[in-house]
Amino acid sequence: MNGRTVxxxxxxxxxxxxxxxxxxxxxxxxxxxxxxxxxxxRTVARxxxxxxxxxxxGYSPSLHERMRMxxxxxxxxxxRIVSNMGAANPIGGARAARREVQELGLGDIPVxxxxxxxxxxxxxxxxxxxxxxxxxxxxxxxxxxxxxxAYLGADVICEALATGAPIVLTGxxxxxxxxxxxxxxxxxWSYDDLPxxxxxxxxxxxxxxxxxxxxxxxxxPGKKDVPDxxxxxxxxxxxxxxxxxxxxxxxxxxxxxxxMTCTEQQIYEIHDPTNYITPDCVxxxxxxxxxxxxxxxxxxxxxxxxxRTDMYKVTVGYTDGYIGEGxxxxxxxxxxxxxxxxxxxxxxRLRLRGFTYEDFxxxxxxxxxxxxxxxxxxxxxxxxLRMAGRTPDRRAAHALGFEVRAMHLNGPGGAGGAxxxxxxxxxxxxSLLLPRELVKPQVVVEGSL
Amino acid sequence: xxxxxxxxxxSRTGDKGNTSNISVICYHEEDWEFLQRELTPERVMEAFRxxxxxxxxxxxxxxxxxxxxxxxxxxxxxxxxxxxxxxxGKSLCSVMLGIELPDxxxxxxxxx
Numbered sequence: 001m002n003g004r005t006v007x008x009x010x011x012x013x014x015x016x017x018x019x020x021x022x023x024x025x026x027x028x029x030x031x032x033x034x035x036x037x038x039x040x041x042r043t044v045a046r047x048x049x050x051x052x053x054x055x056x057x058g059y060s061p062s063l064h065e066r067m068r069m070x071x072x073x074x075x076x077x078x079x080r081i082v083s084n085m086g087a088a089n090p091i092g093g094a095r096a097a098r099r100e101v102q103e104l105g106l107g108d109i110p111v112x113x114x115x116x117x118x119x120x121x122x123x124x125x126x127x128x129x130x131x132x133x134x135x136x137x138x139x140x141x142x143x144x145x146x147x148x149x150a151y152l153g154a155d156v157i158c159e160a161l162a163t164g165a166p167i168v169l170t171g172x173x174x175x176x177x178x179x180x181x182x183x184x185x186x187x188x189w190s191y192d193d194l195p196x197x198x199x200x201x202x203x204x205x206x207x208x209x210x211x212x213x214x215x216x217x218x219x220x221p222g223k224k225d226v227p228d229x230x231x232x233x234x235x236x237x238x239x240x241x242x243x244x245x246x247x248x249x250x251x252x253x254x255x256x257x258x259x260m261t262c263t264e265q266q267i268y269e270i271h272d273p274t275n276y277i278t279p280d281c282v283x284x285x286x287x288x289x290x291x292x293x294x295x296x297x298x299x300x301x302x303x304x305x306x307x308r309t310d311m312y313k314v315t316v317g318y319t320d321g322y323i324g325e326g327x328x329x330x331x332x333x334x335x336x337x338x339x340x341x342x343x344x345x346x347x348x349r350l351r352l353r354g355f356t357y358e359d360f361x362x363x364x365x366x367x368x369x370x371x372x373x374x375x376x377x378x379x380x381x382x383x384x385l386r387m388a389g390r391t392p393d394r395r396a397a398h399a400l401g402f403e404v405r406a407m408h409l410n411g412p413g414g415a416g417g418a419x420x421x422x423x424x425x426x427x428x429x430x431s432l433l434l435p436r437e438l439v440k441p442q443v444v445v446e447g448s449l
Numbered sequence: 450x451x452x453x454x455x456x457x458x459x460s461r462t463g464d465k466g467n468t469s470n471i472s473v474i475c476y477h478e479e480d481w482e483f484l485q486r487e488l489t490p491e492r493v494m495e496a497f498r499x500x501x502x503x504x505x506x507x508x509x510x511x512x513x514x515x516x517x518x519x520x521x522x523x524x525x526x527x528x529x530x531x532x533x534x535x536x537x538g539k540s541l542c543s544v545m546l547g548i549e550l551p552d553x554x555x556x557x558x559x560x561x
Contacts, residue, residue: 042529133466133527217461217539224459260459260474263513267472269463271519273508287512302512320530361525361532369533370540372499388532428529431466 006186008179008203009236011070012036013210015043015062015085019069021211021234025250026073031236033182034074036083037175037208038062044172045317045427047088048147058089059096059169067100075106075166082157082178086169088147090115093169094446110447112165114156116440117172119314120148123432131316132431141318146427150312150434153279154200155191156441157181163445172315174278176204179237187241191308196243197281198305202288203237203245205276206265206300210234213247213265214296215255228254245300246293259290262298266290279312281305311433320428321358323390324397326404327365328411328418331382338412339364339385345411346387346403355396357389384417390426397423452550457484460542469501469523469538471545475514484516485509487550493518496548500541518545 009031011022015038026034038060051058060066063085074081086093094111101109123129127139149172158181160168170178180200183189189196206213211232219226226232233253238246249257266285270276276283284304291299326346330338343362350357363369365384367377385407389400401421408415454460457480458473473488475481490505497505501523508517524538525531535541 220459223455263474263515264459264461264472266513267463267470267474267510267515267517268461269465269470270517271465271468271470271506271508273510273517285513286510289512323532359526359530359532363534365534370535371544374499386534390530390532426530428527429466 003240005238005240006033006182007031007236007238008033008035008182008207010035010037010207010210010234012038012066013208013212014038014040015060017210019066021232021250021253023069023073024253025234025236026070026077026079028252029236029250031079033080033082034070035178035207036066036081036085037178038083038085039087039172041315042317042427042429044088044149044315045147045429048317051089051092056092059087059093060085063093063096064100067097068104071101071104071106075109080161080182081167082161082182083168084170084173084178086113086171088118088171090169090171091444091446097167097169098447108447109167110165110445110449111167111169112160112163113444113446114152114160114168114170114173114441115444116156116442117149117152117170118147119150119434119439120145122434122438123148123314123316129432132433138316138432141316141430144318144320145316146319147317148314150314150439151279152312152441153177153308154181154184156443158184160443161185163443164449165445174280175208176201176278177280179204179207180280183239191280194281194305194307198283198303199243199245199300200239201278201281201283201305202266202285202300202303203239203247206247206262207235207237209265209268211255212268213261214249214257215261218261218264224260226254226256230254247298247300249296257296257298259292259298262290262300277309277313279308281308310436312436312439314432314434315429316432317427317429320426321390321392322394322397323388323424323426324400325386325388325422326401326419327384327386328404328407328415329382329384330414331416332414335381335383336364336367336379338414339383342385342407342411342415343387346407349403350399353399355391355393355399357391357396360389362387394423452552453546454484454488454548454550455546460545462539462542464524464528464537467522467524467527469520469541471518471520471542473516473518473545478514481511481514483553488516488548490518492548493520493545496544497523500544
């Protein structure tokens with residue numbers, strides 16, 4: 001039993017992630033579990049809106065295509081799928097997944113569903129809760145509240161795995177918990193096994209962004225070369241009951257897994273490295289070590305943890321007006337001067353039309369759009385003017401892109417390639433903490449076991 | 450060309466709300482103490498003043514020959530409301546790598 005290794009693969013780090021590398025991992029990676037992490041900060045809020053328009057929707061729209069592609073090989077090889085693609089409607093997602101199974105002629109398989117992350121009713125009755133970002137009471141956002149979801153932990157996912165269902169679907173859970181849960185399930189780890197929980201959480205953090213630990217978000221020409229980058233292989237962790245972890249990737253794929261890629265990903269999105277709070281533990285990576293054991297194989301040791309806190313972190317989503325956006329290009333002689341003139345004209349035009357904006361931004365793409373205006377950058381040959389504004393008024397948002405596009409006929413000479421006016425709904429998020437005992441995670445099974 | 454962080458370290462940016470975290474990871478162990486001395490939070494804040502309000506905190510990860518810089522008020526109010534093109538600030542690691550350091554040759558510092 002001690003020598004048994006469980007291999008957990010990472011098949012998605014966002015709902016828009018590539019699908020074929022996950023398929024290759026399932027086909028050739030000899031994995032036992034395949035985890036799809038598909039929820040960004042505001043995804044659940046967006047999907048909650050989708051569900052309010054159609055009660056059958058609200059799970060990740062990528063679920064259908066992903067399941068159709070992965071299910072045949074996963075069912076054949078008995079690879080269990082764990083995913084947060086349930087988003088704002090895990091039950092709806094489970095039903096959709098079961099339909100896909102049936103349509104593929106793979107029979108009738110049950111899906112275990114994790115519920116309880118949706119705490120919107122609970123927080124609505126507690127307007128005095130404090131928002132972590134600004135210390136203000138939740139009350140100010142309540143009229144515009146779209147969603148409130150607690151980041152659930154591995155314990156309830158582990159419970160879902162214990163049902164034996166081949167697929168586990170969740171809504172909002174912490175990303176590393178998706179990976180830790182199969183380890184706890186396989187080896188019977190409890191939250192008291194802090195060194196193992198720490199190792200599993202660190203491994204989950206390494207895996208949760210797929211290729212970001214195997215050469216993606218990493219390559220740098222001449223400095224950090226990555227082989228065969230168009231065929232990046234997705235990663236897996238080999239886990240043993242003592243908490244030992246090795247990171248690897250699909251055989252015969254592009255990319256690299258080494259101490260450098262693991263180090264970049266381990267620190268990614270961590271603030272205080274002694275105090276990374278998940279629902280499962282408080283992780284400390286200040287003693288973690290990576291060792292290259294073989295090509296594309298890294299041993300992870302030394303993760304530490306303190307016990308989990310008695311709070312769940314909750315993300316609240318709320319509508320916050322619109323962002324309007326427009327772009328137009330200038331090239332050659334006086335390109336920058338003409339772009340700046342156009343920006344002034346658009347601003348004046350919007351003022352004349354009586355529109356105001358909570359936040360407004362002018363970018364010169366090629367000079368200042370990514371890293372701000374230092375005032376001393378050389379002028380490029382061509383420049384693209386981009387203007388964006390946030391406003392509660394949808395007409396004001398549209399006018400912005402409209403007036404930028406109007407620079408074709410009404411602005412400085414030689415304006416080219418304006419985009420159509422762009423408008424998007426703003427779904428903003430803030431955070432709060434809820435005492436653990438108020439949240440009731442639970443598991444239900446769709447279909448018969 | 451003067452010495453830059455780029456010559457000694459690699460870097461990745463992460464985001465949480467309106468906060469950016471940028472790792473600085475030495476290629477060579479021997480360079481860690483030099484960066485500890487020279488790549489101060491003040492120097493980093495200066496490089497980011499066109500982008501972020503700050504403050505900047507620096508965490509040391511000696512075990513990974515790395516540092517983690519946490520820069521507050523860096524992402525235009527946060528990923529979900531930002532007007533920026535790069536709402537996550539993923540490109541900000543390039544600013545870190547471009548920071549110039551006092552010259553001491555491009556090779557690793559001699560061991561003391």
